[in-house]
Amino acid sequence: MTVQQTNIPSEIESDDDFRARLRTFFTDHHPGKPPRDPKERLAHQKAWNATMFDAGFSGPSWPKEFGGMELSFAHQVIYQEELARARVPGPMGTGLGIAAPTIIRYGTQAQKEEFLAPMLRGDKIWCQGYSEPGAGSDLPSLRTTARREGDEYVVNGQKVWTTQATNADVLFTLVRTGTQESRQKGITYLLIDAHAPGVEVRPLRDITGGAGFAEVFFDDVHVPVSHRIGEENEGWPLVRTSLGHERAAGAMNQAAVYRRVLDELTALARERGRASEPLIRDQLADFEIRVRIMRYNAARIISDILTKGEPGAASSVSRMLITAFEQDLHEFAIGLLGPAGLLTKDSPHAVQRARWLTGFLRTRASTIGAGTSEIQRNTVAEQVLKLPHDPGMPPR
Amino acid sequence: MSFSFTAEQEELRQLVRRFCEEKSSSEHVRRLMDSDDNRDDKIWSQMADQLGLQGLSIPEAYGGSGFGPVELGIVLEEMGRTLLVAPYFSTVAIAGQTLALSDDEAAKQRWLPGIADGSLTATLAIAEESGSWELDSVETTAAQAGDEWSLTGTKMYVLDGATADLLLVVARAGDELGLFAVDGAAAGVTRSKLDSVDLTRDLGRVELDGVSAVRIGSGDATEMLVKATDLILAAFAAEQIGGAAKCLEMAVDYAKIREQFGRPIGSFQAIKHKCADMLLEVESGKSASYYASSVVAAGDHESSIAAALAKAYCSTAFTHAAKENIQIHGGIGFTWEHDAHLYLKRAKSSELLFGSPARHRERLADLVGI
Numbered sequence: 001m002t003v004q005q006t007n008i009p010s011e012i013e014s015d016d017d018f019r020a021r022l023r024t025f026f027t028d029h030h031p032g033k034p035p036r037d038p039k040e041r042l043a044h045q046k047a048w049n050a051t052m053f054d055a056g057f058s059g060p061s062w063p064k065e066f067g068g069m070e071l072s073f074a075h076q077v078i079y080q081e082e083l084a085r086a087r088v089p090g091p092m093g094t095g096l097g098i099a100a101p102t103i104i105r106y107g108t109q110a111q112k113e114e115f116l117a118p119m120l121r122g123d124k125i126w127c128q129g130y131s132e133p134g135a136g137s138d139l140p141s142l143r144t145t146a147r148r149e150g151d152e153y154v155v156n157g158q159k160v161w162t163t164q165a166t167n168a169d170v171l172f173t174l175v176r177t178g179t180q181e182s183r184q185k186g187i188t189y190l191l192i193d194a195h196a197p198g199v200e201v202r203p204l205r206d207i208t209g210g211a212g213f214a215e216v217f218f219d220d221v222h223v224p225v226s227h228r229i230g231e232e233n234e235g236w237p238l239v240r241t242s243l244g245h246e247r248a249a250g251a252m253n254q255a256a257v258y259r260r261v262l263d264e265l266t267a268l269a270r271e272r273g274r275a276s277e278p279l280i281r282d283q284l285a286d287f288e289i290r291v292r293i294m295r296y297n298a299a300r301i302i303s304d305i306l307t308k309g310e311p312g313a314a315s316s317v318s319r320m321l322i323t324a325f326e327q328d329l330h331e332f333a334i335g336l337l338g339p340a341g342l343l344t345k346d347s348p349h350a351v352q353r354a355r356w357l358t359g360f361l362r363t364r365a366s367t368i369g370a371g372t373s374e375i376q377r378n379t380v381a382e383q384v385l386k387l388p389h390d391p392g393m394p395p396r
Numbered sequence: 397m398s399f400s401f402t403a404e405q406e407e408l409r410q411l412v413r414r415f416c417e418e419k420s421s422s423e424h425v426r427r428l429m430d431s432d433d434n435r436d437d438k439i440w441s442q443m444a445d446q447l448g449l450q451g452l453s454i455p456e457a458y459g460g461s462g463f464g465p466v467e468l469g470i471v472l473e474e475m476g477r478t479l480l481v482a483p484y485f486s487t488v489a490i491a492g493q494t495l496a497l498s499d500d501e502a503a504k505q506r507w508l509p510g511i512a513d514g515s516l517t518a519t520l521a522i523a524e525e526s527g528s529w530e531l532d533s534v535e536t537t538a539a540q541a542g543d544e545w546s547l548t549g550t551k552m553y554v555l556d557g558a559t560a561d562l563l564l565v566v567a568r569a570g571d572e573l574g575l576f577a578v579d580g581a582a583a584g585v586t587r588s589k590l591d592s593v594d595l596t597r598d599l600g601r602v603e604l605d606g607v608s609a610v611r612i613g614s615g616d617a618t619e620m621l622v623k624a625t626d627l628i629l630a631a632f633a634a635e636q637i638g639g640a641a642k643c644l645e646m647a648v649d650y651a652k653i654r655e656q657f658g659r660p661i662g663s664f665q666a667i668k669h670k671c672a673d674m675l676l677e678v679e680s681g682k683s684a685s686y687y688a689s690s691v692v693a694a695g696d697h698e699s700s701i702a703a704a705l706a707k708a709y710c711s712t713a714f715t716h717a718a719k720e721n722i723q724i725h726g727g728i729g730f731t732w733e734h735d736a737h738l739y740l741k742r743a744k745s746s747e748l749l750f751g752s753p754a755r756h757r758e759r760l761a762d763l764v765g766i
Contacts, residue, residue, distance in 0.1 A: 266766055275766055278758075284766045285757035289684075289705050296399070296683035303400040314683060317676040374665065381668035385648045385675060388663040 019078050025057055026086035034089075042125075042167055049091050049122030058091040059120050061246040063104065066116035076249035077302050084256030094163060095119050095126025099172040102189070102241045106230045115170070115191070127194070129159040129173035129216060130239070136161075137375050139174070140184040140236070140394060144218060146175040153177075153190060153228070155198075155221040161369070165201050165214035168194040178233050183394060189235030191227040192218070208361045209344070248311050251298035251318055255291070258325065262291045265333055268352070274336055283332055290325050297321065316384050320376060323366040330359035399686050405470060412474040415447060420478035422735050428481040429595040429738075434559055435482040443482070444514025450488055451512030454496060458508035465627060468493075469634035469689035476638030479596045479738055483517045486555040489631040491518030491564050494575070494624040500613045503577065507562060518562035520624075521551035521602055529751050531621055536567040536604065538574055538611070545569075545611050546584075547576055547604045553749060557600025558589045565602075565609065572616040576609035583607070594745035596738060623695040626703040629750060630688040633706035636714040636746050637681040643717035643739050644674045647724040654726075661724070670720050677713035684709045701763045708756035711747040718743040 013021070031048040034041045052058045053067055060076045062068020071079060083090050096119060103115055118124045135142040144157025155175055162171070171192045178186015192199065198221035203211035230238050266284055269275040275284065297318050301311045333356035334341030345354040367373040381387045401409070419439045428436060443449045453468040454460025468489060475484060492511045495504060495518075510516030522529050524536065536549025547567050551557065563578040563585075578585065584607040590599040613620065648671055651662030661667050688706035692699045718740040722729035729736040747753065 269766075281761045281766055282754060282757050285708075285761040285764075288760060288764055288766065289709055289757070292701075292705060293680045293684055293709065296687045297680060300399040300683045300686065307400040313675065314679045317672075317679050320672070320676050321680060374669065377669045377672035378665060380672040380675060381662075385644075385671050387648060387651060387668055387671060388660045390663045390665060390668070391659060 015074065015078060018075055019082060022057070022079060022082040023086070025055060026082060026088055029055070030086065030088060045089060046122040048089065049120075052091055053117075053121040059096075060249065062100070062116070062120065066104070066112060067120050073245050073249065073302075073305055076246060077252055080249045080253035081256070084253045087260075090250075090253065091120060091122070093119075093122075093126065094128045095170070095172065097247075098128055098242065099126055099191075102172075102229060102238050105241050106189075106238055108226075110226070111191075111229065119170075124169040125164065125167045126170045126172060127162050127165045127168035129162055129165075129171040129192070131161045132158060133160050137372055138394070139239075140187065141180075142174060142176060142187070143180070144173070144175045146177050146188060146190060146223070148177070148225070148232070151225045153188075153223045153225060155190070155192065155218045155223055157218050159216040159218075160204070161213050162201075162216050163213045163369075165194070165216050166203050166211065168201070170194060171199075171216065172229075174235055174239065182233070184236035186233050187235045188232050189229040189238045190223055191229065192221060192223050193227075196221050196223070198222070207364055208358055244311070245305060248298075248301045248305055248315060251301060251315075252295070254322060255295040255298045258291050258294060258322070258329075262287050262329065265329065265336075265356075268333070269336055272336070280336065287325070287329055287332070290321065294318070294321060294325070313384055316380050320373065320380070323363075323373060326359070326366055327363045330356055330363050334360050399683070399690075401466075401470070405467065408467060409470045409474060411447065412449070412471050413477070415443075416474050416478040416480055420475075420480040425479050425481055425596060425735075425738065434556055434598045440482060440514055443484070444512075449484070450492075450514045453488065454492055454508050454512045458496075458504055459512035460508070465493075465630055465689045465692050466686075468631055469685060472631050472635040473638035473641075473685070476635035476742075477642040479639070479735075479742055481596050483519070483556040483560065483598075485597075485631070485635065486519035486560060487511055487517045489635075490520045490555065490628050491560075491562065493627045493631070494520055494564055494621075495612070497620055497624050497627070498575065498613045499620075503610070503612045507577070510561075516562060517556065517560045518564065519554055519556050519560040520564040520566070520628075521554040521557060522566045522621075523553045524550060525552055527553065529625070531566065531573055531618055534566050534568060534573065536565065538567040538569040538576060538609065540569065545574075545576060545609045546606045547578065547609045548606055549604050551602040551604070553590070554600045554602050555749070556598050557602045558587045558598060559600070563602060564612070565604065566617070566621065567609075569611070573618050573621065575612045575617045575621065577612055578604065578607055578609045592745065594741045596742055597745065599745075599749075622700070625750075626692045626695065626699045629703040629707040629756075630685070630692040632746065632750055633681075633685045633688055633703075633710040636710040636743070637678065637685045639739055639742055639746075640674075640681060640710065640714040640717040641678050643714070643721040643736075643743075644671065644678050646736065646739075647671060647674065647717075647721045650725055667724060670724060674717050674720055677709075677716060681706075681710045681713040697763065701760060704756040704760045704763065707751065708753040708760065711743075711756075712753050714743040715740075715747050 029051055034044050059068030060071045060079045064070045103111055119126055130139060132142050146153040146155045171194050173190050173192055174187050175190050176186055177188040198219040200217040202215045204214050205211050269280060274280045297314045301315045304312045337351055340351050341357055343350040343354060382389060448461055449471055451460035452463050456462040495508055511518060526533050536547060538545050538547050547565055561580050563580055565576045565578050567574055567576055584605045586603040588601050590601055592599045651667050652660055654661050684706040688702040691702045722736045722740060725736050728734050
C-alpha cells in the first residue's frame with residue numbers, strides 16, 4: 001500500500017508550529033464520542049486510526065517509511081500532550097506497543113512492508129499471544145509447539161488472556177521450537193494469521209461480565225516461515241523490545257488522562273455532598289498528590305531523556321505508581337457512592353453508567369496483566385537496585 | 397516544566413555530597429549528638445569560608461551568592477542524607493529565606509551578611525504550646541511604646557531556638573500579624589532545649605517576657621509569612637527526601653551482604669518488594685521536591701500547592717523508608733549502635749514539625765478547591 005503523508009512538512013518546524021498544526025487537525029477531525037455497541041465502537045476506532053494515518057498523524061516515533069512521523073523526542077511529548085488535550089484516542093494498541101517495535105528492529109524489509117503500515121492504520125488488528133494456561137509470569141515454560149515442515153511451521157497448543165482476540169486479524173506469538181527443557185533458548189517469535197484454518201478463538205468472560213479477552217486454540221495451524229521474526233529458537237530476546245522513548249512520552253498523556261478522571265471523581269464527591277467530610281477530603285487530597293506526582297515524574301523522565309539521553313530511575317517506578325493509583329481510585333469511588341456504587345451498568349439507577357464499579361473490577365487486572373506487580377517489583381529490585389537474583393527463579 | 401539540573405548544579409551536588417560524607421560521618425554525628433553542641437565550629441566555618449553554603453541563597457547585595465530554592469534544595473538533600481548536625485536549616489533555610497523576603501532594607505542589611513558569612517545563627521519562632529504552625533494560632537503579643545516594641549509569650553518547637561543568635565518571632569501587633577527580631581541574649585528571654593526524640597536536631601522553648609524587639613517590615617506580615625512558609629516547606633521536603641534516599645541505600649546495601657538460609661536476604665521477594673516500594677516513593681518524592689523547589693520562588697498559588705504536596709509526600713516517604721530500613725536490618729537495626737534509629741527519629745520529627753502530612757493534605761484540598 002502507498003503511504004501518504006500529506007501533512008508532513010519537509011522543513012523542521014518549530015515546537016509552536018507543530019503544536020498548532022496538531023491542534024488544528026484534532027479539532028477539525030475530532031471523531032466524537034465512541035458508540036456503545038462493541039462492533040460500532042471498533043469500526044469507529046478503526047476509522048479514526050485511518051484518518052490519523054492518512055493525514056500523517058500516526059506513529060510519533062515510527063520511521064516515515066512505514067507511515068510514522070519520525071519525530072524528535074521533544075515533538076513526541078508535544079504530540080502526547082495534544083492528544084490528551086484534544087481527548088481523542090491515541091493510535092496505540094497491543095500490536096503497536098509491543099509487536100511493532102520488535103518488527104521495526106528485527107523484522108526483514110519484506111515483513112516491515114507487509115505488516116507495519118496496515119497495523120498503524122488500523123486495517124489489521126493485532127493481538128498478543130504470549131501467555132498460556134501454565135505460563136503466565138513464568139513465560140519461558142510455554143508449551144505451544146511449532147514443528148518445521150518445509151517452508152511452513154505447524155502450530156499446536158493454546159494461548160489464553162488474549163486481549164481483543166475476537167477482533168484479531170494477526171496474533172503475534174511465542175511458540176516452542178526447541179525442547180521443553182530448553183526453556184527460553186527454544187522459543188520462536190511467530191506471526192499467525194488469526195483467520196487461518198485450525199485457529200479457534202473462544203471469548204473468555206471476565207470479572208466485569210464482558211469478554212475483553214479470549215482463549216485461542218491452535219490445531220495444526222500452518223504458518224509460513226516468512227512470518228517468523230528473527231531466527232528459530234531465538235525469539236526470547238525479542239520480547240523485551242519496546243519503544244522506550246515513545247512510552248516515556250506517553251507517560252505525560254497518561255498523567256493527563258488520570259488528571260481528568262480524578263477531576264470527575266472530585267466533582268462527583270461534591271455533587272453528592274461528601275467532599276467536605278474530613279476523611280473523604282483527605283483521600284481526595286491524597287489522590288490529588290499522586291496524580292500530580294504522575295505528571296512530575298513524567299516531566300522528570302522527559303527532562304532526563306532530553307538532557308542525558310535516557311530515562312532515570314523515575315521511569316521504572318511509574319507503572320507501579322499508576323496501577324496502584326487506578327485500583328485505589330476506583331475502590332474509593334464505589335465506597336463514596338455507597339450501595340449505589342454496587343449497581344451495574346444494566347441498572348437504570350446506576351451512577352454514571354456504573355463506570356466506577358466497572359473500573360474497580362477492571363483494574364484488578366492492572367496488577368496482573370503485562371507482568372504481575374510482584375514480577376514488576378522483582379525486576380525493579382534487580383535491575384535498578386541491583387539486588388541479588390532469586391535462586392528460586394530461572395536465570396534471565 | 398523542566399526537571400533537569402545544569403552541569404553547575406550537578407557539580408554543587410557532588411561537592412556538597414563529598415563534604416557531608418567526609419564531615420558528617422556516623423561517628424561525627426554521634427559525637428555531636430552526645431554533646432551539648434548543635435554544631436562543630438570548625439565545620440561550620442569551612443561550610444561558610446570554603447564552600448559558601450550559608451550564603452548560597454542570600455542575595456549578592458547582602459554578601460551571599462544569590463542562588464535560589466533549587467540550589468538550596470540540592471544542598472539540603474545532601475545534608476539530609478548524612479543527618480548533618482548544624483544550625484543550617486534554621487539559619488539559612490528558615491531565617492535567611494524569611495528575612496530575604498521582607499521589604500525591610502535596614503533589617504536585611506543588618507542581619508543577612510552575618511548569616512551569609514557564617515558569623516550569625518538565626519531561627520524563626522511560630523508555633524506555641526498548641527503545637528500548630530498555623531499563623532492564626534499565634535498568641536504571642538507585641539506591644540508598642542514609641543519606637544520600641546516589646547514581646548510577651550511562649551514559643552515552642554523552635555528549631556535551634558535555645559542557641560540561635562537571632563530569633564525571628566511572629567507575634568500579634570493589635571489586629572496585625574508582625575515579624576520581630578529579638579536578640580537571643582536579650583533581657584527577658586528565657587530559653588531551654590526541649591528533650592525530644594531527634595538527637596540530631598535541637599528544638600527549643602523560648603519564653604518572652606516583655607522582651608525588647610525590632611519590627612521587621614511594616615503592616616500585616618501574613619502574606620510574607622505564607623510565602624516564607626512555602627520556601628521553608630520546599631526546603632524541608634528536599635532534606636527529607638535526601639534522608640529517605642539514604643535509608644533506601646542502606647537497606648539495599650545490607651540486603652546484598654546479609655545472608656540467611658544460605659543466600660543474601662535481598663534475593664528474597666519479600667525484601668525485594670519492600671525495596672521496590674521504597675524506590676517508588678523516593679523517586680516520586682524527588683519529583684515532588686524538585687518541582688516544589690523550582691516553583692516556590694514565584695510565591696503564587698502554585699507555590700503553595702507544590703510546597704504542601706512536597707511536604708506531605710516526602711515526610712511520609714521518609715518515615716516509611718526509615719521504618720523499612722530498620723525492618724530490613726533486623727535485630728541489628730533495633731540497636732543503638734546502628735544508625736537506622738537516627739534516621740527514624742529524624743524522619744518522625746521532620747514529619748510532625750511544620751505541619752503533619754494530614755494537615756498539609758487538608759491545606760492542599762483547600763488550595764485546589766476540593
